[in-house]
Amino acid sequence: MKPQAHRALRPLLLALLAGPTLAAQLQVTVLGLDGKPAPDVVVQAVPAAAWSPQPQPTAVEIVQQNIRFVPFVTVVPVGTTVRFVNRDRFDHHVRSQPGGPLGNVAPAQQFEYRIAAIKSNGVAAAAEVKLDTAGIIALGCHLHGSMRGHVLISNTPWAGVSDERGQVTLANVPDGQLELKLWHPDQITDQPTTRLQASGNQAPELKLNLSPRRRPPPPPSSSYAN
Numbered sequence: 565m566k567p568q569a570h571r572a573l574r575p576l577l578l579a580l581l582a583g584p585t586l587a588a589q590l591q592v593t594v595l596g597l598d599g600k601p602a603p604d605v606v607v608q609a610v611p612a613a614a615w616s617p618q619p620q621p622t623a624v625e626i627v628q629q630n631i632r633f634v635p636f637v638t639v640v641p642v643g644t645t646v647r648f649v650n651r652d653r654f655d656h657h658v659r660s661q662p663g664g665p666l667g668n669v670a671p672a673q674q675f676e677y678r679i680a681a682i683k684s685n686g687v688a689a690a691a692e693v694k695l696d697t698a699g700i701i702a703l704g705c706h707l708h709g710s711m712r713g714h715v716l717i718s719n720t721p722w723a724g725v726s727d728e729r730g731q732v733t734l735a736n737v738p739d740g741q742l743e744l745k746l747w748h749p750d751q752i753t754d755q756p757t758t759r760l761q762a763s764g765n766q767a768p769e770l771k772l773n774l775s776p777r778r779r780p781p782p783p784p785s786s787s788y789a790n
Contacts, residue, residue, distance in 0.1 A: 587735075587736040587739065588736075588738070588763055588764055588765070589734070589736070589765050589766075590609065590733070590744075590768060591731065591733050591767040592733070592744065592767075592769075593726075593729075593730050593731050593768075594770050594772065595730055595769065595771045595772070597773060598775040601726075602726060602776050603726050603727055603728045603729075603730060604636055604637040604725060604726065604748065604749070604779075605637075605725065605732075605747070605748045605772065605776075606637060606716045606718075606724075606746065606747040607723065607724055607725075607726065607744060607746060608718055608722065608723040608744070608747075609723070609734050609737045609762070610719075610742055611720075611737070611740060611741070611742045612740060612742060613738065613740055613741070617721075618736075622644075623645045623646070624638060624644055624647070625647045625648075626638055626647070626649070626713065627648075627649050627650075628648065628649065628651065628652060628656045628658070628711070630652070631652065631710065632711060632713075633703050633711060633712065636712070636779065637713075637715075637725050639715075639717075639718055640695060641717070641718055641723075642695070642696060642718070643694070643695070643696060644694070644695055644717070645692055645693070645694045645695075646692065646695060646715065647690050648677065648691050649679075649688050649689075649690045650689050650690070651682050651688050652682065653681050653682055655679065656678075656679045656681075656708065656711075657676075657678050657705045657707045658675075658677050658679060659676040659705075659706060660674050660675050660703065661702050663700060663701070663702025663714065664702075665751075665752055669700060669702070671699075672699025672700055672701050673695055673696070673701060673717075677693075695715070695717045698717050698719045699717055700714065700717075701714070701717070703715065712749075714749045716747060737762050738762070739763050740761070741761055741762075742759070743758065744757065744760055744770060745757055746770060750774055750776050750777055751772070751773070751774055752774075753773065755772060758770055
């Protein structure tokens with residue numbers, strides 16, 4: 565075999581010897597301290613070993629509708645552009661502000677925009693911001709003090725927010741040791757970290773150190789939005 569051919573085959577041989585790259589899927593269920601399903605909880609999987617960068621989303625949308633931020637909790641990777649869209653028929657405002665139940669958690673990044681009402685032809689106004697710093701941002705509206713939202717900017721791409729059943733699926737997590745981290749806007753102290761040996765399909769059940777407050781249902785859409 566010619567030396568050039570040998571060099572060309574070497575990466576292929578190494579790949580075959582190494583075997584396939586395995587990935588786990590975690591169907592995580594989060595419960596409150598009262599044992600009930602906990603929605604709006606950010607779940608992050610942090611592998612112990614170094615991982616290769618994954619393709620990241622270029623934009624995520626948060627809607628202002630019925631005097632609410634929708635979704636209430638959003639998790640994005642570092643470097644994501646978030647687009648705030650106003651679908652109400654009156655002006656809104658969006659700003660980063662201190663969060664937490666005690667209002668003492670400084671936002672990871674500062675921004676502030678006024679966003680005009682949706683137009684009669686259905687075209688919605690929007691503002692965009694690129695989130696470059698890991699951490700937590702509480703969202704508020706200067707014009708409507710009851711509006712609250714939250715964004716967690718994550719250093720790991722394996723992250724999601726639990727639904728009304730307290731469940732979130734984390735796909736393509738590298739096999740091996742990892743930590744599962746939880747965060748909820750109501751928490752006063754950090755949540756305990758869970759260590760896990762990820763392999764194949766797993767369904768871990770995690771518990772918060774608090775029982776999150778239940779948010780009231782939104783008002784009828786016809787009351788506010790076109």
